[in-house]
Amino acid sequence: MASNTPLKVIVAGGGIGGLALANGLRRAGVAVSVHEREVRRTDRLQGFRIHINPHGSGALAELLSPELFATFVACSGQGGNGFGFVTEQLSSLIDFESAETASAHADRDHYGISRITLRRILLAELGDAVHYGSAFDRYEHRPDGRVVVHFADGGSEVGDVLVGADGGTSRVRAQYLPQARRVDTGIVTIAGKYALTPSARDRLDPRLLAHPHSVIPPSGCGMFIAPHEFAPPAPGVALGSDGTELTPGFLFDDTQPYVFWAFAAERDRFGVDLSALDAAELHATAVRMTAGWAPELRRLVAESDSATATLLPIKTSVPIPRWTPTTVTLLGDAIHSMTPFAGIGANTALRDAQLLCRMLVAADRRERGLLDAIGAYETAMTDYGFAAVRTSLSTAERAVADGRLGRMMGKLVLRTAGAIPPMKRKMFADLGA
Numbered sequence: 001m002a003s004n005t006p007l008k009v010i011v012a013g014g015g016i017g018g019l020a021l022a023n024g025l026r027r028a029g030v031a032v033s034v035h036e037r038e039v040r041r042t043d044r045l046q047g048f049r050i051h052i053n054p055h056g057s058g059a060l061a062e063l064l065s066p067e068l069f070a071t072f073v074a075c076s077g078q079g080g081n082g083f084g085f086v087t088e089q090l091s092s093l094i095d096f097e098s099a100e101t102a103s104a105h106a107d108r109d110h111y112g113i114s115r116i117t118l119r120r121i122l123l124a125e126l127g128d129a130v131h132y133g134s135a136f137d138r139y140e141h142r143p144d145g146r147v148v149v150h151f152a153d154g155g156s157e158v159g160d161v162l163v164g165a166d167g168g169t170s171r172v173r174a175q176y177l178p179q180a181r182r183v184d185t186g187i188v189t190i191a192g193k194y195a196l197t198p199s200a201r202d203r204l205d206p207r208l209l210a211h212p213h214s215v216i217p218p219s220g221c222g223m224f225i226a227p228h229e230f231a232p233p234a235p236g237v238a239l240g241s242d243g244t245e246l247t248p249g250f251l252f253d254d255t256q257p258y259v260f261w262a263f264a265a266e267r268d269r270f271g272v273d274l275s276a277l278d279a280a281e282l283h284a285t286a287v288r289m290t291a292g293w294a295p296e297l298r299r300l301v302a303e304s305d306s307a308t309a310t311l312l313p314i315k316t317s318v319p320i321p322r323w324t325p326t327t328v329t330l331l332g333d334a335i336h337s338m339t340p341f342a343g344i345g346a347n348t349a350l351r352d353a354q355l356l357c358r359m360l361v362a363a364d365r366r367e368r369g370l371l372d373a374i375g376a377y378e379t380a381m382t383d384y385g386f387a388a389v390r391t392s393l394s395t396a397e398r399a400v401a402d403g404r405l406g407r408m409m410g411k412l413v414l415r416t417a418g419a420i421p422p423m424k425r426k427m428f429a430d431l432g433a
Helices: 016-027 054-063 066-075 115-123 171-176 198-203 279-289 295-302 345-364 370-399 404-419 421-430
Strands: 008-012 031-036 049-052 083-087 092-096 111-114 130-132 136-141 147-151 156-159 161-164 182-195 213-216 221-228 258-266 310-317 328-330
Touching: 008 016, 008 147, 008 156, 016 031, 016 054, 016 115, 016 345, 031 156, 049 054, 049 115, 049 345, 054 066, 054 345, 066 111, 066 115, 092 404, 111 115, 111 221, 136 171, 147 161, 161 171, 171 328, 182 279, 182 295, 182 370, 213 404, 258 279, 258 295, 279 295, 279 310, 310 370, 328 370, 345 370
Parallel strands: 008 031, 008 161, 031 130, 083 213, 161 328
Antiparallel strands: 049 111, 083 092, 136 147, 147 156, 182 258, 182 310, 213 221, 221 258
16 A cells, blocks of 8 residues: 555455444545445345344444444344343243343443344445455455455456455455364254244243243253344334335344244264255254253244254364464454354454454554554454354353263352342353453
8 A cells, every 4th residue: 555545445245244344444434345245235134133242232333323323223123132041941040131231331232133134234324335246256466565356257356455254164264364274063053933923922931032042951952042023113213325214123024023043962962964954854853852841942943934944063263373464354254253152253253343444444544554453453353253262162062061060060050140149240241242
């Protein structure tokens, strides 16, 4: 980057982290383009409810316009703040009610929101900065220090910085840090959705509608349950750049309230080759694996639409030693992909976006050198990012561990914390931190 020219940032990948970064850069006046492999803004409709913790909400409050952040808060699902741990017989171990977990500050609170809704909000003000059907292919450094990014459709773009935000299978990472690996943990989950029609809602235990729960059986497996409700239709709280109202709960074609569940265990425990099963067979397997559980939990799994059953192999990145900074860098799952068990993947990506935005804005304003700014970002990001990877993997391994004694001790700790308010508040503050 010449000393008298503005910075140009190219972001490969239009997921949560990349779009959040682009919002922050545009608000600061930094030129940015986002290249998304999907052809249309409505193509990426996968995903369920996600938990945004204070790291994530703080990042969104800084990177988004005040109007869009207010939209995020308004669109957050009901029941997003509480959390509970129960046994497989639905006996409560500890319960964090929403009133106990709510913060007086919107940018330091916990939220539950559909991944689809969040992505819609992140796209609302980016307009033509997002290029669809533009999949990253490769990059090269020019003699003047700038980066030429080539795309699969034959196009290319020149910028000062390339940010790989293209997820766990990142092609930017594969070229830039080929030594960085992402491995299978041996843990798999079968996930599904219980549609909350009026009659189905009446059949479900109300406790399962209050807020998310983690189910802790005696050993060898676990389950995560999260309701996703939507506020009643209300006047639009903001306008997207395409002129479409953003109303609370707007989810393209995913407006039906539901309860998401995910049963996890080591692959061998299922006794079948899960990869060979179709959705109906995966659903039947989850029903079999929860036999003997409380009737309320068995009903949740058994009465879910079998077509929603999905196999999710659990993978994790392997931390690597710090590298020498260049004008290519990575963000989110592209560098520190982690298991979903600690609920911190999206929040860590948002934390990346916040910090990288600050550093790039400082470089654009000549407050620090570009490589120095990227190096400062990577130093901090690899510390907290790989720490999150290790925390998440440890959480996953504990969730499917066979040791009954360890489970008993863990349940005792939860019950004890539930009886001691200061200990309980500290425990919730650490959830998804």
